Amino acid sequence: MNDLKSDEYWMEQALIYANKAQQLGEIPVGAVLVKDNTLIAAGYNRSITDNDPSAHAEMIAVREGGKVLNNYRLIDCTLYVTLEPCSMCAGLLVHSRIKRLVYGAPDAKTGSAGSIMNLLQEPRLNHQVEVTAGVLSQTCSSTISAFFKQRRAQIKAAKKAARVIDN
DSSP: OOHHHHHHHHHHHHHHHHHHHHHTTSOOOEEEEEETTEEEEEEEOOHHHHTOTTOOHHHHHHHHHHHHHTOSOOTTEEEEEEEOOOHHHHHHHHHTTOSEEEEEEOOTTTOTBTTSOBGGGOTTSSOOOEEEEOTTHHHHHHHHHHHHHHHHHHHHHHHHHHHHHHO
């Protein structure tokens, strides 16, 4: 498999995990950790479900990957994630020595792999992560956009129902 086909394949796997997050009512972000073209670990957002602000898809996949590889350093691993990591997750990738990050949708509000800052390639840090952005970007973006559109509609309907009850 060439690099683009391989990246698209693994991003499709991350999208499957994003769907699991959405089924829980979580923001649909999924991540898969790959080494030597083999799935090592996966994760999806669980912050609301677990009452844990650190339970992002990347965090879960990396934690599980460390257990599977029996090492806190994830040398020569690639993380595929449907949304550009935030600063917390970008810091995690630097500390875990992930070799490469591949993400789908950019995040203009919290993206720390180039959108608002590039923590992953900060030359003052002791490790830099290779970054490939925009793999299946349209699919990843539309998944998240549709989720928030649905959530806004639910909130609007709930407010409308509350006004009817109050009257």
